Amino acid sequence: MRVKVIAVGTRLPGWQQQGFQEYARRLPRECTMELTEIPAATRGKATPTKQAIQKESDRLLAAVAKNDYVIALDQPGTQHCSEDLAELLQAWLSQGRDLAMLIGGADGLSDACRRRADLRWSLSDLTLPHGLVRVLVAEQIYRAWSILRGHPYHRV
Numbered sequence: 001m002r003v004k005v006i007a008v009g010t011r012l013p014g015w016q017q018q019g020f021q022e023y024a025r026r027l028p029r030e031c032t033m034e035l036t037e038i039p040a041a042t043r044g045k046a047t048p049t050k051q052a053i054q055k056e057s058d059r060l061l062a063a064v065a066k067n068d069y070v071i072a073l074d075q076p077g078t079q080h081c082s083e084d085l086a087e088l089l090q091a092w093l094s095q096g097r098d099l100a101m102l103i104g105g106a107d108g109l110s111d112a113c114r115r116r117a118d119l120r121w122s123l124s125d126l127t128l129p130h131g132l133v134r135v136l137v138a139e140q141i142y143r144a145w146s147i148l149r150g151h152p153y154h155r156v
Contacts, residue, residue, distance in 0.1 A: 077120030
């Protein structure tokens with residue numbers, strides 16, 4: 001299975017890129033993680049926010065394959081503890097489909113992205129920087145994998 005993190009934004013600080021890569025490289029070949037960066041829409045005083053969200057969301061959805069299981073990282077989504085996420089990961093692995101995790105830009109995701117999503121996942125009620133969301137998603141998928149394999153990384 002491939003976990004495709006599809007995120008708006010191309011100019012992130014080095015520590016965010018390194019954090020994502022650190023957890024992505026820890027995953028085994030059976031559960032590889034890759035990052036696709038989508039350029040943010042140009043925003044100006046004359047550009048309506050809805051228009052920028054729509055452009056970014058169109059680009060996100062264009063990177064999703066037809067058979068992907070789509071997860072929208074969305075604050076109003078459902079929160080999961082690590083053990084529940086491990087159970088979800090096991091189910092996704094057994095389905096044999098790739099995952100596509102959508103991370104919107106500064107103004108979030110469009111309704112079209114939310115409709116396409118099979119699951120809406122909230123990492124927190126807090127508003128998080130989008131680069132940090134990438135790191136957290138990578139770490140939580142690695143943690144879920146380690147729980148499934150009985151690896152000591154996850155300690156309660």
